[in-house]
Amino acid sequence: MxxxxxxxxxxxxxxxxxxxAPADAVSGQPAVATxxxxxxxxxxxxxxxxxxxxxxxQAGKQVDLIEMGTDWEKMSPIKGRIFTTMTSxxxxxxxxxxxxxxxxxxxxxxxxxxxxxxxxxxxxxxxxFANMKxxxxxxxxxxxLVNGGMAVTPRRSFFEKVLPQVDAEEMxxxxxxxxxxxxxxxxxxxxxxxxxxxxxxxxVSADQAKRAGIGHVMVPNVYDFDYMRKEVYGQVPRSALxxxxxxxxxxxxxxxxxxxxxxxxxxxxxxVIPMTEVRSIERAPEGAFRLQTKTIDFNGNLIENRTxxxxxxxxxxxxxxxxRLLLSAQGEGTxxxxxxxxxxxxxxxxxxxxxxxxxxxxxxxxxxxxxMGLSNWDDSTDSVFAEIAPFPAGIDLxxxxxxxxxxxxxxxxxxxxxxxxxxxxxxxxxxxxPSVRAAQKFFDRINRAxxxxxxxxxxxxxxxxxxxxxxxxxxxxxxxxEATDLQGEVKGVPGLFVMDGSLIPAKIGVNPFVTITALAExxxxxxxxxxxx
Amino acid sequence: xxxxxxAVPVLxxxxxxxxxxxxxxxxxxxxxxxxxxxxxxxxPKDEVPVYRGPRGHRIAARGSLPPSIRITNVGRxxxxxxSGSVEIIIRDYGNDRASSxxxxxxxxxxxxxxxxxxxxxxxxxxxKYTCRGELRPGQSIDIPLRYFVxxxxxxxxxxxxxxxxxxxQQEGDYDDNSLRIGHVPWISVF
Numbered sequence: 001m002x003x004x005x006x007x008x009x010x011x012x013x014x015x016x017x018x019x020x021a022p023a024d025a026v027s028g029q030p031a032v033a034t035x036x037x038x039x040x041x042x043x044x045x046x047x048x049x050x051x052x053x054x055x056x057x058q059a060g061k062q063v064d065l066i067e068m069g070t071d072w073e074k075m076s077p078i079k080g081r082i083f084t085t086m087t088s089x090x091x092x093x094x095x096x097x098x099x100x101x102x103x104x105x106x107x108x109x110x111x112x113x114x115x116x117x118x119x120x121x122x123x124x125x126x127x128x129f130a131n132m133k134x135x136x137x138x139x140x141x142x143x144x145l146v147n148g149g150m151a152v153t154p155r156r157s158f159f160e161k162v163l164p165q166v167d168a169e170e171m172x173x174x175x176x177x178x179x180x181x182x183x184x185x186x187x188x189x190x191x192x193x194x195x196x197x198x199x200x201x202x203x204v205s206a207d208q209a210k211r212a213g214i215g216h217v218m219v220p221n222v223y224d225f226d227y228m229r230k231e232v233y234g235q236v237p238r239s240a241l242x243x244x245x246x247x248x249x250x251x252x253x254x255x256x257x258x259x260x261x262x263x264x265x266x267x268x269x270x271x272v273i274p275m276t277e278v279r280s281i282e283r284a285p286e287g288a289f290r291l292q293t294k295t296i297d298f299n300g301n302l303i304e305n306r307t308x309x310x311x312x313x314x315x316x317x318x319x320x321x322x323x324r325l326l327l328s329a330q331g332e333g334t335x336x337x338x339x340x341x342x343x344x345x346x347x348x349x350x351x352x353x354x355x356x357x358x359x360x361x362x363x364x365x366x367x368x369x370x371x372m373g374l375s376n377w378d379d380s381t382d383s384v385f386a387e388i389a390p391f392p393a394g395i396d397l398x399x400x401x402x403x404x405x406x407x408x409x410x411x412x413x414x415x416x417x418x419x420x421x422x423x424x425x426x427x428x429x430x431x432x433x434p435s436v437r438a439a440q441k442f443f444d445r446i447n448r449a450x451x452x453x454x455x456x457x458x459x460x461x462x463x464x465x466x467x468x469x470x471x472x473x474x475x476x477x478x479x480x481x482e483a484t485d486l487q488g489e490v491k492g493v494p495g496l497f498v499m500d501g502s503l504i505p506a507k508i509g510v511n512p513f514v515t516i517t518a519l520a521e522x523x524x525x526x527x528x529x530x531x532x533x
Numbered sequence: 534x535x536x537x538x539x540a541v542p543v544l545x546x547x548x549x550x551x552x553x554x555x556x557x558x559x560x561x562x563x564x565x566x567x568x569x570x571x572x573x574x575x576x577p578k579d580e581v582p583v584y585r586g587p588r589g590h591r592i593a594a595r596g597s598l599p600p601s602i603r604i605t606n607v608g609r610x611x612x613x614x615x616s617g618s619v620e621i622i623i624r625d626y627g628n629d630r631a632s633s634x635x636x637x638x639x640x641x642x643x644x645x646x647x648x649x650x651x652x653x654x655x656x657x658x659x660x661k662y663t664c665r666g667e668l669r670p671g672q673s674i675d676i677p678l679r680y681f682v683x684x685x686x687x688x689x690x691x692x693x694x695x696x697x698x699x700x701x702q703q704e705g706d707y708d709d710n711s712l713r714i715g716h717v718p719w720i721s722v723f
Contacts, residue, residue, distance in 0.1 A: 189714075190567060190570060191567055191568055191599075191713045191714045191715065192714055194568075194570040194575070194576070194577055194597070194716075195568060195570075195577050195597055195692060195714050195715055195716035196692060196714055196716075197626055197627075197629070197692075203575040203576065204575070206575050207574060207575040210573075210575070226710075226712055229694065229712045229713075229714055230712070232624070232692065232694070232714060233622060233624055233631075233692075233694050234624075234631065365629060
C-alpha cells in the first residue's frame with residue numbers, strides 16, 4: 001500500500017499569467033483580455049463547478065475555472081500540513097478574519113472557543129446577513145474542503161416534493177448513482193464506529209435516541225475509512241482524528257481535488273484561475289459576457305483587476321455567490337432580461353444546531369467525521385434528520401451535538417441594494433421558527449426518555465438553545481425551472497448557466513452536496529447534448 | 534509513523550496460473566469479517582474467545598474480534614494455493630497509545646487446509662498463510678481465526694487491528710487488503 005499524498009502536477013498557465021500580469025493591470029487599472037470564440041468560464045470550483053468542468057473538458061472544450069480562493073494543492077505544508085486543526089487555527093483557517101467564528105461561540109458561557117488569527121485567504125468563510133450567517137468554503141474544491149463529508153441521497157418522496165420539475169426516476173437510476181460513484185461515497189466503517197473510542201459520542205447519542213424509540217441512520221461519507229482505521233492506530237498522519245474538518249482536511253477525506261476535479265484537470269483542458277473573484281458580470285452588446293475580476297495574493301494584496309470575456313458562463317459560486325452575481329447584474333442593469341425569480345426560494349436547508357447534556361461520557365477523543373444520524377423523517381413539517389456531530393474539544397464534555405435538518409416551509413428572498421452595492425436577505429427568527437419547533441419536539445422526546453439529560457444553552461450566541469442564525473447548507477436563489485430553464489440555463493439570457501445549490505429551492509432534507517452533484521451531472525448531460533456550449 | 538510498516542509483505546508462494554490463460558491474471562479479494570456488535574445497546578459484542586495458549590481450551594477473555602478472514606476468487610482464472618499475510622496489532626483503548634505489548638495477542642486458524650506460519654516481530658503479530666488447493670472463480674474460502682495469548686498476560690481495555698492481504702496477479706486493486714478493528718475489554722492470565 002502506498003500512502004503518498006498525490007499532488008496535482010498539472011501546470012496551471014493561469015497562475016503564471018497572473019504572476020506576470022502587465023503593469024497597468026498590477027496597478028489596479030482594468031485591462032481587457034479577450035477570451036476568443038467559444039471561450040467558457042466556470043465561476044466557482046465546488047460540486048457544480050467541478051462537474052461542469054469535467055463534463056465540458058471531456059467533451060473537448062477548453063474552460064477557465066475561476067475560483068476566488070486558494071489552490072490548496074499548491075500550498076506548502078506547515079509542519080507537514082496544508083490545513084489547520086480546529087484548535088490551532090491560523091491565517092489558513094478563515095477567509096480574511098482576525099478571529100475565528102465557529103458555530104459554537106462559547107463553552108460554559110465563556111469565550112473559550114474562538115481564537116485570534118492572522119488575516120489570510122483561509123479555507124472557511126462566512127457570509128453575513130442581518131439574521132443569518134452562512135458558512136462557505138473558499139479554495140479549489142469549494143465547500144468540499146470544509147464540510148463533514150456526509151454524503152446523503154435524499155428520500156425519493158421528498159426529492160419529488162422539492163423538485164417536481166425533475167424526472168426522479170432518471171435521477172435515482174442514473175445521476176445519484178453516478179454522483180455517489182464520482183464522489184467516492186462509501187459506508188461508514190462499523191468496526192470503527194462500534195469498537196473505537198473515537199465514536200463513543202455517536203454510540204451514546206444513538207443509544208439514547210433508541211430509548212426514545214427513534215431510529216438511527218448510518219450515513220455514507222466521502223472519507224476513506226480504511227485510512228481512518230490506520231489513523232486509529234497512528235500508522236498514518238491523522239486528520240479526522242486530529243480535529244481537522246471545518247478548516248480543511250489534509251488526509252483521508254476525498255474532497256473534490258481528489259475526485260471529480262482531479263478527473264477534470266487530467267484532461268489538460270481546464271485552466272484553473274485561483275485567488276480570483278468575479279466582481280460583476282456584464283453582457284456586451286455583441287452578446288459576450290464580460291467578467292470583472294480581481295486577483296489577490298494569500299495576504300489580500302491586489303495582483304490585478306481585469307476584464308475577461310467569454311461566450312458562455314457557468315455560475316457555480318454557490319447559493320450566495322451565484323445569487324449575488326445575478327442580482328447585482330439585474331440591479332445594476334449590466335445584463336438585461338434576467339427573470340424576476342432571481343433571489344427567491346432561498347433557505348438554510350432547515351438547519352438548526354443544538355447540544356445536549358448526556359449525563360454519561362461522550363469521550364475526549366472524537367472523530368470529526370460524522371457517520372450517524374437520527375431520523376423521524378416522514379416529509380411532514382415535524383420531520384427531523386439530525387446528524388450526530390462531534391465536539392472535538394479534547395476533553396470529555398459529556399455533551400451530544402446535533403445538526404438538525406428540518407422541513408421548514410418558509411423561504412427567504414434576496415434583494416439588491418444599489419446604494420450599498422450589497423445583497424440583503426429577509427430571513428429572520430420567525431422564518432426559522434418551524435425548524436426550531438420541529439427540532440425541539442424531536443429532542444424533547446429523547447430527553448424525556450433519558451432522565452437527567454437536557455439541553456445546553458451555554459454554547460451558542462445569545463445563550464440560544466437552538467441555533468436559528470447560521471447554516472452550512474445554503475440553497476436556492478436561482479431555482480431550477482423558475483430562474484432558469486429545466487437544464488439550468490438562465491431564462492432570458494442564453495449562454496448563462498447556473499450549476500450549484502442555487503437551483504434547489506430552500507431545502508432537500510439531507511446534506512445537499514450529493515444532490516447538487518447529481519443535478520449538475522443531469523443538467524450538464526442535457527446541455528452538452530443540446531450543444532449549448 | 535512510516536508507511537513502510539504498511540507495505541504489502543513480500544511473499545514467496547505458489548500462486549500458479551494455468552498456462553492456457555497466461556495473458557489473464559488471477560484476481561483475488563480478501564475480507565476481514567466484521568466483529569460482532571450489539572446494536573441494541575450500541576456497544577461491542579464481546580463473544581469471540583481469546584484462548585490461553587496456542588492449543589489450550591481455557592478462555593482468557595472474550596472480545597468483539599473479527600472471527601475470520603475470507604478469500605474470494607473475483608477473477609476468471611482458477612487460483613492455486615492462494616496465499617497472503619495477516620497482521621494483528623493491539624492498542625490501548627483508554628489513552629490513545631501504542632500498546633507496550635503490540636504483538637502479544639496472537640492468532641492461528643482452525644482450517645486444516647490452511648498453512649499458517651508465524652512471522653511475528655516487535656511491531657505486531659504477523660503471519661503468512663497459504664490455502665492449499667484450487668479456488669475457482671466465484672468460490673470463497675474462510676480462514677477462521679483462533680485468538681490466544683501466552684500467559685502471563687495482563688492488559689487493560691484495548692483495540693485490535695486485524696489487517697489481511699492476499700496475493701494475486703491483479704496488482705494494485707483495492708480488494709487485496711482488508712482491515713477491521715476489534716475490541717477486548719481486558720485480559721488477565723497468569
